[in-house]
Amino acid sequence: MIEVYYTEDDEIIGKSVKEYLEQHNCKVTLCESIADTRKALLNHLPAVVLLDWNMPDGHGSELCCWIRERWKALPIIYLTVRGDSHDIVMGFQNGADDYVVKPFDLAVLYSRILALLRRTENIADTKLFCDDLMLDKEKTAVYDQQKEIIVSQPEYRILLALMENKGKTITRSQLLEQVWDHSGNYVNDNTLTVAMKRLREKLGNPACLKTIRSFGYRMEDTK
Template sequence: MIEIYYVEDDVDISCAVKEFLGQQGYKVSVFSTVASAKEALASMCPTLVLVDWNMPDGSGKLLVQWIRLKWKELPVIFLTVRGDSCDIVSGFENGADDYIVKPFELEVLLSHIKALLRRTGDASRQYLSCGSLSIDLKKMSVYNGTEEIGLSPSEYQLLLYLLQNKGKTITRRKLLEEIWDSCGNYVNDNTLTVTMKRLREKLHQPVCLKTVRSVGYRMEEPE
């Protein structure tokens, strides 16, 4: 299902948009502040983001700049009143893909969403994340927040496998089999311990990477 994050503080507009797009088969999550949108984005990348230009706790333009630091190909549409048209050009320079002027017809919004997704595809599948950690699968790049982290091949594969199985406890034996034995490189149990220690150090001891004592490890969103 296509998941849309809608950053909008006008309850009437957001409810109308959510109901209409829901009827078209889209899942819409509404965020009334920039802060709440950032919190949600930090844990999951949606298919597309709708951003109101003016928010009570910050500018939509600044939110899009923040998004582009982590998800350069995530489709973004600005929703703005006509008086902000001069600023929209600046907004495009900072990463927005399209804009719609308020008030707008819901069918017009839908047509813009469909057109943009035809151009971009579902970019959300390109990203995996948990807490402040994220992987760009296309570029094989790893980030902690906006900081890019350099990992060895085995460290990258270890993090990737845990993120692909987020929420599940993966045994040490399973990790050894999947990451090393599958490549024909048999290693002992200590190799996993050393690799995990180095991975945690490089990622600045992330709270989302849990140790399940005497069993293995689990990626889990922080509370």
């Protein structure tokens, strides 16, 4: 099933697109504002984002740029009445992968979604976000509001495991296995406690890093 987020404030168009796509193996979440879309994306990434340009709380171009700063490979398709060449060029410059002008044929839209997903299915995002924290897997680096935070390898692996499973609780035993199991060094439960304490201090004790008492840890957005 293809998961779709559709940012659209026109109830009739939104309902029409949602009904058609859900008849064709899609799960569609309608977002009536840019704020709703941002909140949804920070909680969970879909397969593709459909984006109107004119929204009640801003322009789709702003949202497109915001998405592209965080997820290089997340597919984005504009669905908008703005069809002159200047707007189309701007849409692609903002980071869109495709641009569809209203009115459009629903069958053609679905075909465009499938074509786009075929081109991007093997591309993996290299950046993970939680509140102001960003982990760059390509650079093996951690940032807080673009300022790099120097962490040890175990601390990085702890944060990677938690951010890759954002919203889920990871047990202490799971972290011990994922972070140290193949290191060849003797570790015990206290090793994780010390590493987590140091990591929290380096990150400034962020609210998004939760301790689940006597069980494990969880990363979740708080902003």
